[in-house]
Amino acid sequence: MTPMRDLRSAGDEGTPPSERRPPCVEIPAVTAAQEPFADVYDRHAWLLRLIAVRDYRVPIGDAESIVHDIFTRYFTNPGVVRGEVKPYLRGAVRNECLEYWRKRNREGMVFCDTAGAPDDVGDETSLADTIADRLAIAETLARLRPKCREALRRFHLEGKSMQDVAEELDVAPLYVRQLLHHCRKAAREIFESITRVEP
């Protein structure tokens, strides 16, 4: 028998995102024992969330629960997967999403909260793309440090001036300009890494 599944070699290649994070990015603390699991989680959680939200139109909060359940069960018995982890996880999220809608008696129903969707969304594909983009932006924002998020939120979403943002964050206006510049740069890098199409 195989004594232990080495999660570090489980499946997909590539540099873990944690190795290339810019300083404006929040880096969750992970112990050495958690590292191999964090690696698997980091590599795949975004994709699973994307599939749930974009392909199965599961609301983001519920999609998060689905991802949580999938990883809980996979980590309970990682030996269940003999080949690559990614196809297994894709199958798992598909099953969970179908079950999610079945439990709500809405299997097969195309559901999407289109409130706020751009008017030029003409078909299912572009709607799916829009959902994917929004999720990627949300993921980007979630990965930024709180200070970055706060500055960007006040400036871009709430439309406040740099002077107002500076006052609210209790920093100098010049610092806000610098902060916004660095945060947008970090956001661009995260967004690009998330949306990059892998060969």
Add this chain to the structure above:
Amino acid sequence: MSHLNDDMLAEYALLAEGGGDPEVAEHLAACAECTVRLNGVRKLFDGFKSREPWDAADVLIDARGRQQEILSFAARVQDEYSAAYAALSPLLSNAVAFVRERVERKTEYRTAGAVRVLAEAANAACEREPIHARNLADAAVAIADALPADAYPAAAISTLRGLAWKERANALRYLAEYDAALEALDHAAAEFEPFGSHVFEFASLAYIRAVILTYTDRLDEATRQAAESADIFTQHGDVERAMRARSVQAGVLYYRREYRAAAAIFEELLAFAQSKNDAVEIARQSCNAASCWIELGDGGRAELLLNNAHQTYESLGMRTELAAADWKLGVAARVSGRFDESIRRLRDAKDTCEKLGMAAETASASLDLVESLLLVGQTREIPSLCSDVLRYYRRAGKLHQALTAAAFLKEAAGAGQIRVATVRHVRNFVEALDRQPELLFLPPPD
């Protein structure tokens, strides 16, 4: 052409349409690559102005705590697994010591890790030592049932219980305790059911169920279960195990005498084995497909496949498989109308099988030899061959109905009343008896 750097693009994107640096605008008008990059940046910055991504980001941030929970849980279960493996490994390969230890009664083994170790050990032992495998799985079931509900997430406990019951079912399958195995599968399914109708573990349950149903001649249900297993494995990207389920499907089709459909699947499995350069599997699937072509009367196609298998088995020194392939080559020669060659090959194959102690195969090769001899009218040695069949069946531990059938054949041969149809009737009956032990032998209609 040198491209615009990221900062220039970001600055341009922040400005209203048409309000940016004219030089940048001029470059963008001529450079498709920079325009694509600009659109990406605009998409992001536009997203910052919309409420929805911010709300979704808040959900994701809240979920971080749960992510930490999962990672701590994963690390803990892995530690338990390592500890259980270290503590249990001396017992896993010693069936007697394992029973004496009564691990299921000891609280130190009451962990998720111990359940995993025992289930994996049961899986590894079922072919070699099925009784030990069942004992290991039983211990896993008992421990999984006793796991404290507050120590693990509910989904983890169900997963472990399902796993333990699945391994019990698997061990019972090897012990031919089919009813108990099906019951264990029901227990396992009940644990996995809340996770959805296409949860990965259902693929393994359906596979085991399909094999049992095949053995018990419930072929319709076996077909459905094998198809479901293959589907779920495929959906989860486990091609290897999907192919195993497909092989059960093919086996069922063969038993149902749907040889063309069975051949198609066996050839699919053959192509898969070829794609992996797995010589033994190529040979095995070649023999399976050849058996179908023999039944379909295409001796040439069967011989081509069998000759390839023969070469592989010979080069690898796999003598029992080689003997079985040679026996089929003898049958294929008969189907192709080369009776003398068929008789020679079958005689050799029968002798080899006998020398290797393959009683059931010796009986089958003898029956095929009788059939070839009948076709050329050489009936002199047939009574003695039919006596041999009875002897080999007895040696192979066949059920008494098989002995009755062989005795009938012997009598018919002695009375000079044996025909090809008589031989086939007996062969078909004995084959079916393996899956339907309650069958009674009736002589063929005149």
